[in-house]
Amino acid sequence: xxxxxxxxxxxxxxxxxxxxxxxxxxxxxxxxxxxxxxxxxxxxxxxxxxxxxxxxxxxxxxxxxxxxxxxxxxxxxxxxxxxxxxxxxxxxxxxxxxxxxxxxxxxxxxxxxxxxxxxxxxxxxxxxxxxxxxxxxxxxxxxxxxxxxxxxxx
Amino acid sequence: xxxxxxxxxxxxxxxxxxxxxxxxxxxxxxxxxxxxxxxxxxxxxxxxxxxxxxxxxxxxxxxxxxxxxxxxxxxxxxxxxxxxxxxxxxxxxxxxxxxxxxxxxxxxxxxxxxxxxxxxxxxxxxxxxxxxxxxxxxxxxxxxxxxxxxxxxxxxxxxxxxxxxxxxxxxxxxxxxxxxxxxxxxxxxxxxxxxxxxxxxxxxxxxxxxxxxxxxxxxxxxxxxxxxxxxxxxxxxxxxxxxxxxxxxxxxxxxxxxxxxxxxxxxxxxxxxxxxxxxxxxxxxxxxxxxxxxxxxxxxxxxxxxxxxxxxxxxxxxxxxxxxxxxxxxxxxxxxxxxxxxxxxxxxxxxxxxxxxxxxxxxxxxxxxxxxxxxxxxxxxxxxxxxxxxxxxxxxxxxxxxxxxxxxxxxxxxxxxxxx
Numbered sequence: 006x007x008x009x010x011x012x013x014x015x016x017x018x019x020x021x022x023x024x025x026x027x028x029x030x031x032x033x034x035x036x037x038x039x040x041x042x043x044x045x046x047x048x049x050x051x052x053x054x055x056x057x058x059x060x061x062x063x064x065x066x067x068x069x070x071x072x073x074x075x076x077x078x079x080x081x082x083x084x085x086x087x088x089x090x091x092x093x094x095x096x097x098x099x100x101x102x103x104x105x106x107x108x109x110x111x112x113x114x115x116x117x118x119x120x121x122x123x124x125x126x127x128x129x130x131x132x133x134x135x136x137x138x139x140x141x142x143x144x145x146x147x148x149x150x151x152x153x154x155x156x157x158x159x
Numbered sequence: 160x161x162x163x164x165x166x167x168x169x170x171x172x173x174x175x176x177x178x179x180x181x182x183x184x185x186x187x188x189x190x191x192x193x194x195x196x197x198x199x200x201x202x203x204x205x206x207x208x209x210x211x212x213x214x215x216x217x218x219x220x221x222x223x224x225x226x227x228x229x230x231x232x233x234x235x236x237x238x239x240x241x242x243x244x245x246x247x248x249x250x251x252x253x254x255x256x257x258x259x260x261x262x263x264x265x266x267x268x269x270x271x272x273x274x275x276x277x278x279x280x281x282x283x284x285x286x287x288x289x290x291x292x293x294x295x296x297x298x299x300x301x302x303x304x305x306x307x308x309x310x311x312x313x314x315x316x317x318x319x320x321x322x323x324x325x326x327x328x329x330x331x332x333x334x335x336x337x338x339x340x341x342x343x344x345x346x347x348x349x350x351x352x353x354x355x356x357x358x359x360x361x362x363x364x365x366x367x368x369x370x371x372x373x374x375x376x377x378x379x380x381x382x383x384x385x386x387x388x389x390x391x392x393x394x395x396x397x398x399x400x401x402x403x404x405x406x407x408x409x410x411x412x413x414x415x416x417x418x419x420x421x422x423x424x425x426x427x428x429x430x431x432x433x434x435x436x437x438x439x440x441x442x443x444x445x446x447x448x449x450x451x452x453x454x455x456x457x458x459x460x461x462x463x464x465x466x467x468x469x470x471x472x473x474x475x476x477x478x479x480x481x482x483x484x485x486x487x488x489x490x491x492x493x494x495x496x497x498x499x500x501x502x503x504x505x506x507x508x509x510x511x512x513x514x515x516x517x518x519x520x521x522x523x524x525x526x527x528x529x530x531x532x533x534x535x536x537x538x539x540x541x542x543x544x545x546x547x548x549x550x551x552x553x554x555x556x557x558x559x560x561x562x563x564x565x566x567x568x569x570x571x572x573x574x575x576x577x578x579x
Binding site: 043044045048050051072073075094095096097098100107108109110111112114124125127148 | 331334335338339349352353356357358359361363478479480481482483484485495498499500501502505506565566567568
């Protein structure tokens with residue numbers, strides 16, 4: 006190794022720094038481009054809110070399964086509540102049987118309020134936001150969760 | 160006849176023929192070597208192989224068979240691409256067209272699906288073979304790891320493949336599969352979003368899995384296969400019992416670091432170093448003919464099987480109703496059984512630990528003995544431990560396949576499933 010000249014940076018080291026200093030940002034940039042490219046910025050998915058008809062359409066003390074939206078609509082004395090049919094374990098559609106809900110994929114069992122009775126589901130079924138429009142129609146949002154026990158009084 | 164022979168002879172002397180084949184066909188040792196070393200496709204092989212490596216009972220031909228199945232899958236897959244459109248509206252109809260309208264469409268789809276199932280099985284057996292004969296030991300630790308990557312790629316290719324027909328199996332497999340991914344620590348939900356290309360299982364998701372299946376994963380597979388084969392050569396050919404040195408006691412002259420010969424420039428140990436010439440045989444025709452015969456046999460079996468059994472196709476994807484029970488193909492039923500206990504433990508942690516554990520085997524098991532023989536008594540502990548792992552996987556798969564019914568409940572084979 007030749008001796009350092011008065012603490013100055015050697016030309017070779019300087020060039021080396023420029024080399025590495027360019028290479029790494031370029032690689033980092035390419036990785037960032039690729040990763041960001043994979044994540045879509047605009048989605049053409051159906052809206053998560055939908056109109057679910059008028060309250061009169063639902064008989065009292067009834068459970069209605071809106072298959073297309075994967076939502077159970079309950080009507081009882083307390084009012085309306087919407088329960089998601091999407092299993093909180095891995096997203097299969099639960100089916101209603103007698104006392105509660107059963108998931109066909111991995112055997113989770115939920116009670117009538119969506120609480121986990123057995124199986125691998127980590128949390129209760131989601132209670133969905135349900136509201137009335139000014140025209141008196143029910144509106145449900147499958148992406149907006151409300152606290153368990155929430156009921157819409159009509 | 161004599162005229163015909165003359166014609167052939169004349170043909171072999173033309174400039175065109177000689178520009179393609181640079182050596183004669185006469186069974187001389189030189190020609191046998193050149194058949195390998197001057198052939199682009201065959202030069203993957205060494206010109207000579209150890210007799211031990213040629214024994215069918217040692218390798219069962221599983222590695223070669225895996226590669227052959229990959230080739231079958233590539234060819235049938237490319238042909239299927241001609242008719243398949245990765246659209247949620249058309250994919251399922253394409254399957255029906257393949258089945259009922261397109262000449263040999265059903266056969267091609269059957270061949271593709273059954274080869275894929277067989278490949279999963281064969282790759283797994285290949286791993287077991289290499290383990291039970293101690294083939295992963297020094298200097299082959301790295302190639303064992305590459306092999307594990309190839310097993311994973313085989314599984315990912317299978318998974319992304321059966322999503323494409325857009326039937327019930329496809330839809331719910333994507334749903335469950337991407338939800339398992341979302342249980343991964345920290346990045347989980349982002350991985351799911353990226354895989355689906357959004358929040359719902361739809362057109363974006365199908366397109367992404369299609370691209371994975373027909374380009375990204377096959378290219379990765381080809382790359383890792385090339386490394387796998389290359390390393391076999393660089394690690395001194397396939398594993399076998401230690402080579403008995405000529406004149407064991409006396410200090411042998413230091414082995415040359417480079418040997419020049421038919422194999423070109425080779426660093427490190429080669430099967431030829433310090434060894435009786437009688438231990439080896441010419442690859443051509445001894446190994447090459449075996450490979451061709453084996454490949455033909457498998458091709459016939461695949462065709463017969465595809466003639467009698469159709470590849471599964473469930474009903475059109477229906478996001479409103481999950482089939483009950485919703486079962487994955489057999490090779491994922493062990494995983495499904497695990498996931499039915501806990502999504503994170505069974506779907507993320509256990510598989511991750513299993514993969515890391517298998518890759519690390521050569522570095523944990525440092526015992527150098529027992530290479531080249533099946534179930535060596537010198538490796539009792541290692542064999543027992545690995546067998547427990549294999550047995551666990553088999554038992555979980557059997558449970559998932561035969562003992563699970565509606566709502567993933569436990570049903571003995573003689574119990575009837577409740578009717579809906």
